[in-house]
Amino acid sequence: MAEILDLSSFVEHGDAGTAHMTLAVDGVGCAGCIRKIENGLTKLPGIIDARLNFTQRRLAVDWRDDEIDAATIIKTLEGIGYPAHPFAPERVEADESRQAKLLLKCLAVAGFAAMNVMLLSISVWSGSVSDMTQETRDLFHWLSALIALPAAAYAGQPFFISAWRALRARATNMDVPISVGVVLALALSVYETATHAVHVYFDSAIMLLFFLLCGRCLDMAMRRKTRVFAGNLASLKAEFAHRLDAKGEVIRVPAAALRPGDRVLVRPGEVIPADGAILTGRSEIDESLITGETVPRAVDAGTTVYAGSINCSGALTMQIAAAGSGTLVDEVERLLQKATEAKSRTVRLADRAAQLYAPVVHAAAALTAIGWLIAGASFHDAIVTAIAVLIITCPCALALAIPAVQVVAAGQLFRAGVILNCGDAIERLAQVDTVVFDKTGTLTLPDPAVDAFAIDPDLLERAARLALSSRHPLAVALARRARERIPYPGAVEEPGQGVRAMIDGTEARLGSSAFCDLADEDTQSTPRDAEASFIIFAHRGKSASIPIRQSLRPDAIAVTQALMARGLDLIVLSGDRQEAVGPVASRLGIREWIAGLTPAAKIAVIELLKAQGRRILMVGDGLNDAPALAAAHASISPITAAHLAQSHADALFLGERLAPVLRAVIVARRARSLMRQNLILTVIYNSLAVPFAIAGLVTPLIAAVAMSGSSILVTLNALRARLGMPQLSNVDPFASEPARAEAPRGKPIAPLTQVMADLAP
Amino acid sequence: MNVLIYLVPMALLLGLAGLVGFLWTLKSGQYEDLDGAAVRILPDDDLKA
Incomplete structure (x- = not known):
C-alpha cells in the first residue's frame, strides 16, 4: 500500500505559489549542523530560503509550491541525519514573543533616558558646590523633563496598564504603588522645575523604571526559553496517524489534523491517535497511559478507545469521535472543570506583600503631610516631603525581590x-x-523492559534480534536488548501471533506459546507473577519464557x-x-x-x-x-x-x-527561603530610609543611591540561589543528606x- | 557656559543614535537567534574557491 504524507495543516501558503513551514529539528549541536542543513536544503530545486534558528532548534523553510512539497523536505532532512517535525506555533508563544519585544523596547527607551537624565543630574549635583547659575540649573531641569516625561510615558506602559487593570478589578498589585510613585515623582518634579526649585526627581523615576524593566525582561526571557523547549518536545513526539480516504487509500497525517468522522487505520504497535470507536478488527490494547492498568484489554468492533492507548496485536480501523463523546474522557473533563474551579487561588507571595505594602506606604505618606502641616510647615513643603516618602519607598527592591529569585530558580530547574x-x-x-x-x-x-534474570544470554540475544522484526509492544521492549541491530533476513510476522525466521538453518519462533508449538505445561512451570507479561522464544528445541514488566x-x-x-x-x-x-x-x-x-x-x-x-x-x-x-x-x-x-x-x-x-x-x-530573605531585606531597607524621608532629609542624590543600592542588594541575594546549587547538579543529591531510617513524620x-x-x- | 549650546544637543543626539540603533537591531530580528550568531561565524565558507 503506497503511503502519502499529508502535511497541509502545517504549511502556510503565501502569494505567488510560495509556501512556508516551521520545523522543530532534532540533533542539532554545532556550527557544522547549521551549514549541513541549510546547504542541503537550498540545493534542492524550488527552495527559496532555509534558515535554522540555532537557539530555538527550529528551521524556517520557504519554497515554491509547484516545484517541491513539504514531505520531500522532511525526507531530505532525514536523509542528512536530522529528523524534523512540522511545528504549529501556539498562540501563547506568539503572544509572549510580542510581549518580550515590547519589554525590550521599553527597556531600551528607559535605559536611554536614564543615562541622559543622569548626565544632567550629576552636573546639577556637582554644580551646586561649584558655580552653576540658577538659569543653567533650570535649563538642565527642563531638559531632564523633556527626556524623562515622554520616556516614562512609553517605558512605563507595562506597569501603568497592569496597575489600571488591577484597580478596575478593585484589587491591588505591586504595579499600583510603582505607578503612583512614578507619576507623583514626575508631577512634583515638573512643578518644582517651573518654580525654579533646587530638587527634582526625574532621575529617580526613570531609573526605577529601568531597573524594574531589567527584571521583567529576564523573567520573560526565562519563560520563553522553557516554552520554546516544551513546544519543540511536543512537536518531536507528535503522533502521525494513517487516515483512510474515501477510496480506501492510506494517507499519513499528523494526529492533530484528524477531524471527527475520519476513518483511521491503526496497525499493531501503533498508538491510537484520537478518541473514537472501532469499526473493524480485533485486538488487544494497552491502556496504561489512560487508566494505569497494565494488562491489555481485548477490543473489537464497537468498542470505544482513547487516544494514547497502544494497539498490541491486530490491525484496527476506527472512526474518530467528536471530542468529549467518550465516557471516560467526558468524566475526566467534568472532574477537571470542577477541580480547576475549586482550586482556591493560592495568593502569591508577591501579591500578598503588595496587599500589605501599598496601604502602609500610602498611609505613611499621608501622615507625613498631615504631620508637617500640623507642625507648621507650608503646604508646599508638606506635600514635597510626603512625595519624597513615596519615592523612597517605591517598591523597586520589592518588585525585584521575587522575580529575580524565580528567574534564577527556573534556570536551575531547567538545567536539572x-x-x-x-x-x-x-x-x-x-x-x-x-x-x-x-x-x-x-x-x-513508561516502557516495559525485559527482566533478563535467569535466561541464557545467547538465547536472549537471538530472541531480541528476532524481535526487531515485530511491532508488538512486548517485542519492541525485547528488541531494545538486541546488541546486533540488524533483523534476521526473511523474518515473517504473523499478526496477532508472533514472528518467525530461519536462524542458522532452523526455524526460530517468538510469540505466544501456541505459536511456538509449546505445550501449556512448559510455560506454566515458569513462576507466574502478576506484574509481568511473557513472550515465548523457541529455537532448536530450546525455549525460554521471557518476562517483560514495568520496571521501577x-x-x-x-x-x-x-x-x-x-x-x-x-x-x-x-x-x-x-x-x-x-x-x-x-x-x-x-x-x-x-x-x-x-x-x-x-x-x-x-x-x-x-x-x-x-x-x-x-x-x-x-x-x-x-x-x-x-x-x-x-x-x-x-x-x-x-x-x-x-x-x-x-x-x-x-x-x-x-x-x-x-x-x-x-x-x-x-x-522560597531566598524570597523571604529578600522581602525581609527590603523591609529593613525601608525602615531605615523612611524616617529620613519623613524628616524631610532626602535629597534626589540620596534617593538615587538608596534606590539602586537596594535593587542591587536583592538581585545579588537572588543570585545566591545559583551559588549554592552547583554541588547539587554535579554530586548525587542523595549524598549530602543520607536517608534516615527514622524519618520525621508529619500528621498521621x-x-x-x-x-x-x-x-x- | 556657551559651550553647552552645542555640547548638550550633541550628547542627546549621540544617545538618540544609540537608541535608534538598538531599536533597529530589535526590529531586524537580531535577537531571535543569539546562540546561532555565535556559531555561524565559525565555518569559513568564503575561503573555498
Whole structure:
C-alpha cells in the first residue's frame, strides 16, 4: 500500500505559489549542523530560503509550491541525519514573543533616558558646590523633563496598564504603588522645575523604571526559553496517524489534523491517535497511559478507545469521535472543570506583600503631610516631603525581590530537567508536605523492559534480534536488548501471533506459546507473577519464557527515601490492580497506597488529604491523573505523560530518572527561603530610609543611591540561589543528606481504606 | 557656559543614535537567534574557491 504524507495543516501558503513551514529539528549541536542543513536544503530545486534558528532548534523553510512539497523536505532532512517535525506555533508563544519585544523596547527607551537624565543630574549635583547659575540649573531641569516625561510615558506602559487593570478589578498589585510613585515623582518634579526649585526627581523615576524593566525582561526571557523547549518536545513526539480516504487509500497525517468522522487505520504497535470507536478488527490494547492498568484489554468492533492507548496485536480501523463523546474522557473533563474551579487561588507571595505594602506606604505618606502641616510647615513643603516618602519607598527592591529569585530558580530547574509550566509553581512546590505518586509511568518507566534474570544470554540475544522484526509492544521492549541491530533476513510476522525466521538453518519462533508449538505445561512451570507479561522464544528445541514488566525508574528507591528524609509523606494512588501496586509500594517503602482508583476516586482522596490540612504535590502521567494534577497544590508530570495530564501539571520532568522531582522540591524550598530573605531585606531597607524621608532629609542624590543600592542588594541575594546549587547538579543529591531510617513524620494519614468505603456506590 | 549650546544637543543626539540603533537591531530580528550568531561565524565558507 503506497503511503502519502499529508502535511497541509502545517504549511502556510503565501502569494505567488510560495509556501512556508516551521520545523522543530532534532540533533542539532554545532556550527557544522547549521551549514549541513541549510546547504542541503537550498540545493534542492524550488527552495527559496532555509534558515535554522540555532537557539530555538527550529528551521524556517520557504519554497515554491509547484516545484517541491513539504514531505520531500522532511525526507531530505532525514536523509542528512536530522529528523524534523512540522511545528504549529501556539498562540501563547506568539503572544509572549510580542510581549518580550515590547519589554525590550521599553527597556531600551528607559535605559536611554536614564543615562541622559543622569548626565544632567550629576552636573546639577556637582554644580551646586561649584558655580552653576540658577538659569543653567533650570535649563538642565527642563531638559531632564523633556527626556524623562515622554520616556516614562512609553517605558512605563507595562506597569501603568497592569496597575489600571488591577484597580478596575478593585484589587491591588505591586504595579499600583510603582505607578503612583512614578507619576507623583514626575508631577512634583515638573512643578518644582517651573518654580525654579533646587530638587527634582526625574532621575529617580526613570531609573526605577529601568531597573524594574531589567527584571521583567529576564523573567520573560526565562519563560520563553522553557516554552520554546516544551513546544519543540511536543512537536518531536507528535503522533502521525494513517487516515483512510474515501477510496480506501492510506494517507499519513499528523494526529492533530484528524477531524471527527475520519476513518483511521491503526496497525499493531501503533498508538491510537484520537478518541473514537472501532469499526473493524480485533485486538488487544494497552491502556496504561489512560487508566494505569497494565494488562491489555481485548477490543473489537464497537468498542470505544482513547487516544494514547497502544494497539498490541491486530490491525484496527476506527472512526474518530467528536471530542468529549467518550465516557471516560467526558468524566475526566467534568472532574477537571470542577477541580480547576475549586482550586482556591493560592495568593502569591508577591501579591500578598503588595496587599500589605501599598496601604502602609500610602498611609505613611499621608501622615507625613498631615504631620508637617500640623507642625507648621507650608503646604508646599508638606506635600514635597510626603512625595519624597513615596519615592523612597517605591517598591523597586520589592518588585525585584521575587522575580529575580524565580528567574534564577527556573534556570536551575531547567538545567536539572524540570520545565515549569507556570511561574508561581516554585512557591507552591516549596510548600508541599505530602507527595502523591501515580504508579504506572511515574514510579515505573513508561516502557516495559525485559527482566533478563535467569535466561541464557545467547538465547536472549537471538530472541531480541528476532524481535526487531515485530511491532508488538512486548517485542519492541525485547528488541531494545538486541546488541546486533540488524533483523534476521526473511523474518515473517504473523499478526496477532508472533514472528518467525530461519536462524542458522532452523526455524526460530517468538510469540505466544501456541505459536511456538509449546505445550501449556512448559510455560506454566515458569513462576507466574502478576506484574509481568511473557513472550515465548523457541529455537532448536530450546525455549525460554521471557518476562517483560514495568520496571521501577532506576533511582525511584533513592528518591523516595530522600523525599521521606526531608519530612515528606508519600502516598501511591494508582488505577492499576492491587497485585501490581502492592509490591511496588513495598519495595519503595511507601506504607500508604490504594489500587484500582477511578479518576473521581483519586480526586476524592486528594480532597480528603487537603481537608486534613495537607499541601499535596501530585506526580502523575495518565489521563486519569489529570483531575488530580489540577486539584493538588502543586503537580509534576513526566514528559511521556498524556497530553491532558501535561497541560494541567505545574511542571514537567525529562528523562528516565525520578531525581528531577526531588530536585524540584529542593530548589523550590531554597528559592522560597531566598524570597523571604529578600522581602525581609527590603523591609529593613525601608525602615531605615523612611524616617529620613519623613524628616524631610532626602535629597534626589540620596534617593538615587538608596534606590539602586537596594535593587542591587536583592538581585545579588537572588543570585545566591545559583551559588549554592552547583554541588547539587554535579554530586548525587542523595549524598549530602543520607536517608534516615527514622524519618520525621508529619500528621498521621487518616486510614485511606475508609475513603474507599465512602466512595463505594 | 556657551559651550553647552552645542555640547548638550550633541550628547542627546549621540544617545538618540544609540537608541535608534538598538531599536533597529530589535526590529531586524537580531535577537531571535543569539546562540546561532555565535556559531555561524565559525565555518569559513568564503575561503573555498
